[in-house]
Amino acid sequence: MDQLxxxxxxxYEGEIDFAGQRLSEFLTHALLTISGVIAFLAGFATQDIxxxxxxxxxxxxxxxxxxxxxxxxxxxxPQPWLPVRTGRSALDGVSIEVDGKKLS
Amino acid sequence: xxxxxxxxxxxxxFFTSVAFAVAAGIAxxxxxxxQAPSASLELKNVQVVxxxxxxxxxxxxxxxxxxxxxxxxxxxxxxxxxxxLYLSITASYPSSDPSTIPPSEAVIWDAIIPSDYAPLHPxxxxxxxxxxxxxxxxxxxxxxxxxxxxxxxxxxxxxNQKPKYQITDVSGKIxxxxxxxxxxxWNVQPWVGALVWTNKNSIGRWQGLQGGExxxxxxxxxxxxxxxxxxxxxxxxxxxxxxxx
Numbered sequence: 001m002d003q004l005x006x007x008x009x010x011x012y013e014g015e016i017d018f019a020g021q022r023l024s025e026f027l028t029h030a031l032l033t034i035s036g037v038i039a040f041l042a043g044f045a046t047q048d049i050x051x052x053x054x055x056x057x058x059x060x061x062x063x064x065x066x067x068x069x070x071x072x073x074x075x076x077x078p079q080p081w082l083p084v085r086t087g088r089s090a091l092d093g094v095s096i097e098v099d100g101k102k103l104s
Numbered sequence: 105x106x107x108x109x110x111x112x113x114x115x116x117x118f119f120t121s122v123a124f125a126v127a128a129g130i131a132x133x134x135x136x137x138x139q140a141p142s143a144s145l146e147l148k149n150v151q152v153v154x155x156x157x158x159x160x161x162x163x164x165x166x167x168x169x170x171x172x173x174x175x176x177x178x179x180x181x182x183x184x185x186x187x188x189l190y191l192s193i194t195a196s197y198p199s200s201d202p203s204t205i206p207p208s209e210a211v212i213w214d215a216i217i218p219s220d221y222a223p224l225h226p227x228x229x230x231x232x233x234x235x236x237x238x239x240x241x242x243x244x245x246x247x248x249x250x251x252x253x254x255x256x257x258x259x260x261x262x263x264n265q266k267p268k269y270q271i272t273d274v275s276g277k278i279x280x281x282x283x284x285x286x287x288x289x290w291n292v293q294p295w296v297g298a299l300v301w302t303n304k305n306s307i308g309r310w311q312g313l314q315g316g317e318x319x320x321x322x323x324x325x326x327x328x329x330x331x332x333x334x335x336x337x338x339x340x341x342x343x344x345x346x347x348x349x
Binding site: 021036060070 | 105106111115118185295
């Protein structure tokens, strides 16, 4: 059950790694700006404002499709966790204090 | 951008910025399209008769009934950002004391002329067919356009046009007023951007309206010999507003 909830959470959150975050931000700006420019130019060339509307909305829909789902190419650089330290050395250099009592 | 919700918010947020920028660009691009509207407006007939403001009124006022000819080429007002054109013809006449009271202005006829791209609306102005073709019943369905075949929404030709509105003055007296002017006005209503009013001056690539004015005097009051038929007014599609067709 816990595993199922964990899977559902992963799909819902759709987390991506740091490199993917930079890429998705770049893609958002690039795709929307380009579709805006193309929409304006196409509408102006054909003298039909509906071209602008539909190309603009289409470009936005495409951007949502490209950026929003956690596509695999956003997870190509997973951040490695620090190596697990076991035994007494796990608490080396860490001091934990609770109610003024030193625990380690 | 680390999870789905943040990405949706970021994309939508930047989309609104882009949409605003494109809309601003469209609004400014209107200045690039040249305009050279021209019109010739002539008074055909004006009659002043006694009437009452509504059926049960005991007040009797003088009403002027103005017929006119209009031949206007406003094609250049229709660019890619024009949704519709509101045309009106007004009669203006000086007040009793022009130095302190501004002239009065009254609309005698108006029309909403949609561009080719505007969605169909019951108020759409149907251009009258030319006199020569009047025998053949004008078929609106043929081209699906509210103007004669081969025409354009910006070309308005009216011959001996009946007014939509009979006009009177606040004082109830309009006969024998001199120095009146009949003039054409418009509003260009864009898809996005500013509402543009009649311009008489040239600004950049926009030339002012050429013509579109006629001087006249209101005649003395007519007796009862005026035929009722002569005083008929025209109604547009907007007469059905608020009631089922």
